[in-house]
Amino acid sequence: MDRNDEKGTEDEIFLTGLRQSLDRMDHVLDHPSIPSKEYLKGHIHERLQRRRKSMMLELLLFWLVSLFVIGSGALLAYSAPWIVWLIQGMSFVAAFVLVLHFIIHRRREDLG
C-alpha cells in the first residue's frame, strides 16, 4: 500500500467517524417545534394575499407614473417642442459620456 492509498484509507475511516457522530447528533437534538399544517396554511394564505395586494399597488403606481410621464411629455411636445429636443440631446450626451467613462475605466483596470 503506497502513501496515497494509506492517506485515502485514513481519510475514509475519519469520515466514517464524522458521519456516525453527525447521525448521533440528529438523534440527540431536541425535535424542533414544527409549525402545524393549519398554522402554515393560514400563514401562506396571508402571505399570498399580502403579495397580491402589493403587486396590485405596484401596478397601479406604475400606471399612474406612466400616465404622468406620457401626459407631461405630450404636453411639452405640443407647447414647447424645443424643450423636448433639448432633453433628448442632453440625455444622449450624458449617455455618451457615461459609456466613454466606463470604457476608459475598464481599459485602465486591464492595463493595471
Next chain:
Amino acid sequence: MKTEERNKVKLAQQGDADVLAELIHEHYSFLYKYLVKVTMDPAMAEDLAQDTILRCIEKIRLYDGSSSFSSWLMTMGTRIYIDQMRRKKREKNWLFKERGIRRIRWQFESRNEEWDDVLESLANLSSEHRITVLLKHYYGYTYEEIGEMLSIPSGTVKSRVATGVRQLREEMS
C-alpha cells in the same frame, strides 16, 4: 425528484396553499437538522428555518425542479445563513459561537451522550469549510452540485472540502 413530490410542487406553484403547507411540514425537520449542523446553534437554526420557509412561500413559483425539494430548501437556508454572516459578521463574535455550541453540548449531556472530539473540531471549523464538508461527506452532493448551491466554482468547493477535512484531522491528532 419523486413523481408524488413533483405533483405536489406543481400544485403548490399553482397556488394550492394546502399542498404547499404539507410540503413544508414534511421537510421542516430535515431542514432544521441540516441548519443545526451548519450553524452549530439550535436557536439560530430555528430562526433560519423560519426565514427559509418564508422565502420558500415567496419563491415557490421560481423553483424549477432541477433538484429535489429538500435540496432547494437547503440551498435557500445556506444562502440566507451566509448572507446573515456577511451582514452581521456574527462569526467574528466568539460569544455567539460559544453559546450555540454550549446549547448543543447541553442537549448531549442531558441525554447522557458524549460530545466527541469530531463534533468539537467540526464546530471550530469556519462556516464556509463546515458547509462544504457537510454537503460533500455527509449529504453526498457532488462538487458541481455544491458549487451551484453556493454559487461558487466547483474548484473552490474542492479546495474548501480538502482544507476542511485536513483541518479537522489536524485538530483531532
